[in-house]
Amino acid sequence: MSLRYTSRVLARTLLVALVGGCTLAFGAPPTAPEEMRRREFLENGAITFAQFDPQRTTFSVTLAISADNVRDTDARHGLRHVWEHFVVRGDGTIDRRLERMGCYLTAVTQRDVTLFQIQGPVGAEELALDIIREMTAPLQVSEEALKKEVAIMAQEAALRTDFDAISDAAWLAAFGPEGRNPFGSLEAMAGLTAEDLRDLHRRQIVGNGMALVMVSASDPNAWMGPMRAVIGDLPSGPERFPDNEEEPISVEKGFTPAGAARAAVVPGLGDPATLATLAAALAIRAEFPDISPVYTPSTRPGLITLRAVDSATLKSIEMVQPALSFPVGQGYLLGWIRAQRSDPLAFGAIMGVLLLQRPNFTLDDMENQAATMTPEQFAAGLARFRADRAVIVEVGGGQ
Template structure:
């Protein structure tokens, strides 16, 4: 079944795989990707990190390619091959010249469909992932988000560590990964997207050839609703030069009408050098080098917050300055001129993000993963312009009061 969106061909294969194709005139490259609805939030606590470990393991060899063959396959053509795991999905992407699209699709299909998942490869790759976990543990501005997430989500799957823990990663076996692959890498949980210089009919035929016989399988088990928010503060001792602080709260799902007001508020508060937090905490008070807002929007819930890094002697003043900005926005929203400015900033970021085939690719996947209706660029910009002051005031009053926040500080 095919259904045209404006400039985009959307097809659902008989096995449930959703295929989205966007021709882009005037480019010589193409970006392609396969997404699987399987991430950290779908894992049992004792199997935490399994989705990410499986993402690593598919690169260790397939029925047709060795690990070295996979590494060479697109790099030797001047292209790139990448993969990542989130809390709700695993993605495999490639970017190549248009004349190499067939090879890129073949490599992607080989990776996601026919990995060997050998025990001897797992013994080695497990060590690589343990090094990755150690790297995060040695990077306090990454670790603080892991710790804050565990505190904020209070046992909910959205608080799972994507990489897992040393104990859970050591406990995962090759049989576990084979079972996960058989369960999750199926048609009803898979999305294929391609954007760039392409002929939709030709590409769709190739996708059918490569993916048409993937077993349909079952859809992913829904993530449970968000937990009850328990505001408060926590300190984790670590011998670092700076204190790393995250202040944040439970937000809204991606499809919630309050998402765009929250995006505009986050842009005003910490979305660049002109933002309130940057100007106050860094430029005026000199209390931090890095200070910015952070947001995540999942299918069932979300997170909105602030990160700042400051020396121990400045921590109290820096945190108070950030909380003061939250309270000011919570009580007054944004004045008309500031709201107009951040609307233009957000619209500009959206437009610039579509200036590459990779940007277009991830936009296609974004709509499919969230099961939201596709919107043209003009429709997206109109939605940003439609966010009025009342919606911003309401979102600020609901989500920004300091009393609603969970604060976690990592440092001496």
């Protein structure tokens, strides 16, 4: 098994591990920042990452699986979402075994990635890894079970709000069919077969496009072997290439579900323009209580959406003064990044996404970008929400 390390920090970690691996694994816990995390690129294309934090009383394990090359089509819109439901179902005993140890399992299907996460009290990490291993086994699904699950997903669909419809409209306006929502269409789901799910499972459960993240109070070196054992023997699968790396060239306007939104097109995490736009959104939120921002972290081009009950409320955005709002937006952005760090689930989720999409961009880099943001960058981010720049979704004739 060959290891490839790309960052200087992790190269140093490798050196430390080679020289004093036994000490690290079985002796005193590491204390230097560079010793507190380890990353490993596995031969089959998968990536493992372990973060050590002695203050933690809980751990999280995140299995992140890319959507590259397996995105839903119109005819199978919702396939990934249904698949996620069956992966967490397993043999039907997963929740009982986890919860008996005080652990919770959650899963979410996003546009670019599917995240499976287990959180629990420190000491139950091995059980969590066993469960993740079970999730990578061939999928157990029958036609009858699929039909029943799709009926339950109709209940889930009913929970979607007008605000979700606004976001859906903004994404379609900005990205065309590639911007279809990750939830799916009930009509398309009803046409799925068990074999569709098994086929997707075979294409998803491969090394390429997979990351496993552990956040725990234990020495990260102690977890690299067990994590490798969980996903290191999976087939590589074909190389996964992003199919949504380009920013949209044109933006359509004027979609009309209930409510209103302005959505700024951003290039994705890693580009300072994204964090500047996010800071602007947070500053706007601080000033106007009736406007709420939505963003799903991704290094791919996407949207930061500001939603309100009507378009008149959103016109307040034009009144925001960049000079006054810059420190406010920057402060809340730094707070948001710190919150991602301190919450093991949030940290696992964002690390999973970063490892899949831009492995050399870290939360440290993100925090540095936020801390060194200039007023000019912030003003440019704010301008992305202006009426002549944003995707605009308005209340209107669609009612």
